Amino acid sequence: MILLHLLYTLRSLNDDEEFTDILEERRRNTDLGYALRTFNPQPYKGAPSCSTSDLNKAVLESQYLRYIAKEIALETGSSVEKVRQEARGILEEMSHNLQLGFIRLMAYTFNKVFKRLFRSIYVNMEGLNMLQQAIQESPVILMPNHRSYVDFLIVSFVLFTYDIPIPVIAAGIPLASMKVVGEILRRSGAFFIRRAIGSDKLYWAVLSEYVRTIVRTGCAPLEFYVEGFRSRTLKSVVPKLGMMDMVLEPYFKGEVFDITLVPISISYDRVVEESLLALELLGVPKPKESTTGLFKASRVLQEDYGCMHVNFGRPLSVRQLCEGKINRSEYNLIPRDLPQRPSTEIQDCVNWLAHLIVRTQEEGALISPWSLMACLLLQAPITTLTEEGLQWHGLTEKTLWLRKLVLDFRGRLNWPDSDVMSSTVALHHSIVHHKAGRVYLVQDGNPASQDPLSPEEKVMRTAAAVLMLVSYRNQALHVFVRPGILATAIHITKSTQKDELFSFFCFLRDVFSSEFIFIPGRASQDFDEACSLLQKCGAVYISQQEVTVLETGLEVLSFLQKLLQPFLESYQLIFRYLCENGAHVFTEKQFLPAVRNLATKLILSGDLHTFEVLSSDTQKNVLSALRRLEAVTKLRASQQNEYKVNKAAVRRTGDILCKIICDIPVKIKLLFCVRLENFDLFLPCCL
């Protein structure tokens, strides 16, 4: 209830608020003057200002690190001094070195760059005002989504502009190894975390103590990506909990009165690295972050990327959110400096909070007309897009229809006043082009090469273009997911019984919980939301026990069902692969190309209609879904990420997905209510 209320207030807050273009003033004044402006923010009132060296010293001399160092020394037989030396090295590699001078340099550079890249950068002032307040009250955690390299320092840029303390930012270590740039980032407040920490105990200890000390002292706002990394698909990623644990622990242990979480939603009309992302998803390796690479990328400066929106969400009090969910006294009997594994209660709470933040980011994101067009374009047969072309008139009309649906679903639109459709298509000339009343998908030609493309290469070429479209569709997906799943449940079960639909809804929600963001433990609220949205737009009529499809609602239901169809098909295909083709034990390295090959074959033979299964993201999501459903297990002993598959379990999941056995609705219900691990109990009596 509280949560719903929270989401509501957030929404209503955002609905009436004004966005201000921060580039407008920049264009009128000099960059240098801006960079040298007086910067005099109001810091956290509980914190004495602490320098970088104070921070590092506090970390190294903490009781916690002393304890861990002793423990490691004992385990490895090396000396404590040596371990501590190692810890010092780790900290040196990790720690930020925030300096105002470099913030000014960053601001100067960004000003130049942003003014070329973007027409406008819109920021909601009310959110900023609330943030300014919040920063004085308690330690603040800034939690933006991450869709592009461009947004890495955008928050710092905005905060500098509005006299708010500059955050320190958790970044991946590859950034640190970039010559010069790494150092500039470090001095702009970035601290660097290794990618695969694994079971390196000392590294974990240094990192967690570093993060906790920042939060505890409140010396600067902390910024990190709860999704863990840049989303390659522009779709929200299931949150990672490591950083979240560290950040929240000072509250759980009573070392701070409260912590404020500020979800920040960054949305782009057009993402700078759109084509790179698509290629990466198709298995073309991502170029290593390097300074020279950065300069090469400077050709992107020639392009127009439309607008960017930075939406600062309402600050959320961790104390308020956790009230009644956890009992902090579990930390009372062990010195708080010692490592202590949190109870499941606390772990669940952290997981819940992390999901809540990502959902709130989604709620705060702005949906562009282009995202809606992408939804529609992807529902056209591929040959229409590549050869015959899609009727422009039909597309624009349908987009307007979809706009209304989004508003019904309380989505937040970024809808410019004039000339929406053609300017949108013009902005995305790299993906579609509009000619003689028809729209075509742009496929990267290969003019340098004389050789004709092989059929497989052609598939890949189309796939790259399709996956770009897919990313933009993904930006709108969160609005449609819940009603979409209900529409899918209605479509598959053909049932009108509410409880039966709810069971199937829950099943789909479980299967797709690596794909879309569902807040744990809120299945029935999600279902209710889906029902009420579909009812609101006139698609269904909901009574006490039944969900009746209305004649007027067929268009909506069919749109929603088709929207999720690619996911269903992709999952089914991969399930089939795992059951029929694969071995019992496989590695991720074998799995990805094998699925890609199978899918390519099926696309060529006309048996598969979606290109999305070619995306490594989808493939990995299926794996993690199956792992959660315990149909696939990761072998712990294995060095190369080996997985073991329980083919029977996978087959059963797949069967339910295509409703082979669902003519026995009562039992299905039974089955879905108890999750998948209990399949074995159920299936014999059903088959």
Added chain:
Amino acid sequence: MSGFSDNIMRLSGRMLSQYPAQRDWDGKLTMAPHPGIIPTFSIVTLSDNVPEQEIMKWNGWGYSDSKFLYNKKGQAEFTGKRYRLSGMIIPGLREWMESTFSANLQHKTPAAPILNSSAVQPPTLNEAFLKELKSTGIPFSHDAEDRVFRSHGHCLHEIFALREGKIGRVPDLVVWPNCHNDVVKIVELACKHNVCLIPYGGGTSVSSALECPPEETRSIVSLDTSQMNRILWIDEKNLTAHVEAGIVGQDLERLLNESGYCTGHEPDSMEFSSLGGWVATRASGMKKNIYGNIEDLVVHIKMVTPRGVIEKSCQGPRMSTGPDVHHFIMGSEGTLGVVTEVTMKIRPMPEYQKYGSVVFPNFEMGVACLREVARQRCAPASIRLMDNEQFKFGHALKPQVSSIFTSFLDGLKKFYITKFKGFDPNRLCVATLLFEGDREKVLQHEKQVYDIAAKFGGLAAGEDNGQRGYMLTFVIAYLRDLGMDYYVIGESFETSMPWDRVLDICRNVKARIVRECKDKGVQFPPLSTCRVTQTYDAGACVYFYFAFNYRGLSDPVHVYEQVEHAAREEILANGGSLSHHHGVGKLRKEWMRESISSVGMGMLKSVKDYVDPNNIFGNRNLL
């Protein structure tokens, strides 16, 4: 909760010696000893010497003649002659009250002036019990005033109700046993006739311990120990004194002082609280660093229970005879029986006493200093650290200075600390110190403590500041009455915790109070302040004051209780204890199980079931 410091009394020329007790050299009582708790008509033998007027307030703290008020000029003044502050103008208090609480002299909430006896329920008397009681000759009364006086402690809700003239369930009868044997007789009769007994000592409880359980249907008898107030003997060879448990703190100290001794046990309430009450609640004294808390001071206890009298067979200083049965008695809060006589350690009176104070740039440094003092085990008789708000509070209580020179000097000091030393007046805090012992050692000790303080940025800030700090503790309860005249209600509560959690608990609890007040619709920012008031090897005791202006609230006491409840939850969630020395009573009962575990509760319960199977001692505290 509140209190008084004997030292101030001593320095103030023994104002209290005026009150009408007359004793033999060894303290044998010749007339009513304790002001206010004066038996009325039924005590034939004593009534001749008893002054007719009430000496104690019936609906507020302390002596009737001592209170804060705003005089015609609108200046705060403390009336009476008993205290050092008595008769003085306190110029800063009004501004402090106005700025801290947004209180206004125009908005008054006066108390009902006299007790309306018709508001008191007629007593439910157990005639058979009464008949047999009469035959013993033990004095008793069922006069409404006597009963109301013993129906409460000093929790906010109790005093607030009295001021509004609201009287709930009160005892039906008051008895005044004169000695141990009288108590034995009363308890026997109570068991025989199934009467509920509630022991009453000084009446300073702040845990709802004296409240009559509303669900009690039996006749409730308040057993007032005030007449059992003799020092029965002093053993100079072993330095112990055998004392009746009804004696009040200040009397005990004064009588012992006359023989050149002291107990050194000085809880803030020692003007009014009794020895039996200390034992029953596990009291703690300000100077425990030298003399110890009550459990360290007690050598032998005699308690009358429904099962009979419990006591040890000798006065050995320590025994290994299974779990110490004294620890069933200490902290039993009147649920098992009545403590009648106690053998206590005594010490020769200290040769020399000196106050002191240290100013720290902030609270964090202050706590670090106290921790270091505790680590080196060199704490003076008392060491307390007040936070910034409390420092300002103490400052507001500075009496009018007589000479221009003093105020000039004060100005100079302030300049030195804030400008020259760069202390932020809104962050600095002060530690108050009390040294005791022989002169040379005190001076040596003083130097050691000041040297440690200097390492934490502390500046010695004079004896006067220290002394005023201790004064705050004893006038605070009088101040609450003043606040209540002007829409301000408040109270204090305490806890103890390991050293590493002191700062966190202080910060979190204060912040929680502020946030809860806001959430509960309190219109003005509350006063939320704390002090570290005792140090131990492994932790500290922290005292919180919390008060707010309740204008605009329809049920201020309920809001107060909700906030205090939330504050206690916060303490427990952060690893603080349920109570350091106030006890549990009925106010904090709900947290007992989580505090001592179910098995622990079972152990206490089974003792209760054995000792008092019919719940004769039915105040329902603790369990």
